[in-house]
Amino acid sequence: MEYPMSDLIVIGFDSQDEATAALTECKKLEKEYLLDLEDAVVVIRTADGKLHLQQSVNLEKVGASYGLFSGGFWGALVGLLCLNPLAGFVAGSIVGAGAGAIAGKMSDYGIDDNFIKSLGATIPANTSALFILVRKSQPDKVLADLRTFKGHARVLQTSLSPENENRLRAALGQLAAPAPAA
Structure with a gap:
């Protein structure tokens, strides 16, 4: 039996509490059966530069x-x-x-902790990031809901197809995906 691959999405936020608010919104979508999360982690970088990871699965x-x-x-x-x-x-x-x-x-489950820490170390102080591993979703309904974070969030990394990544960027008020570095 072949299992569908999960998609990794990492979204950076302008403040320390917005990633937690976005995770709360994702949990709401999960209860409505619009989103199926395999794993989710909130990373907060405080003013002194320290990283704090909040795993959604204890x-x-x-x-x-x-x-x-x-x-x-x-x-x-x-x-x-x-x-x-x-x-x-x-x-x-x-x-x-x-x-x-x-x-x-x-044990480690879902998103690799070393990856979370290394990417989390690149976000500026007083900001946050949400790492989510999505099994499946209803993209149109999820993107419509994520528009509430428009202008306050940016896509840091995804494993989405270029078309779906651009749809996510548009929902968050970003320009199309940057061209890969040569």
Whole structure:
């Protein structure tokens, strides 16, 4: 089975809070089934030049939840063999949650963190950027909604086709995509 590739879109904003507002708007579109996000990260560069990454998926919490349930199941099963399923469930849940949290903290999902940090380092102080990995979307409806950020945002990088990238740039009030450097 072949899976469709996701599109990476990175949009820079003129202030520190606009990327968060744009992510909130994307989450609203996702609830309306107009946008399907695989991953999203907000990068904020403060006045002192420090980068702050806000992941939309907390892998540590997801790992702990998964570990809690799977550990509880396996612990209860082993406890049942030892005639004490409650003790096995409790012990398995604790061990599973801890192991899941560690695994979640050490894993990377979606957009590569090194790429985010390297591109994020290029944005000016007191600005922000939104990195989104889009599985699928309803482009006309999404672009119409993104027009609220017109004049305050610019496309930094995409994996979109040139035609779709130009449509996104037009929705944000930018000129057509710059010609690639020779």
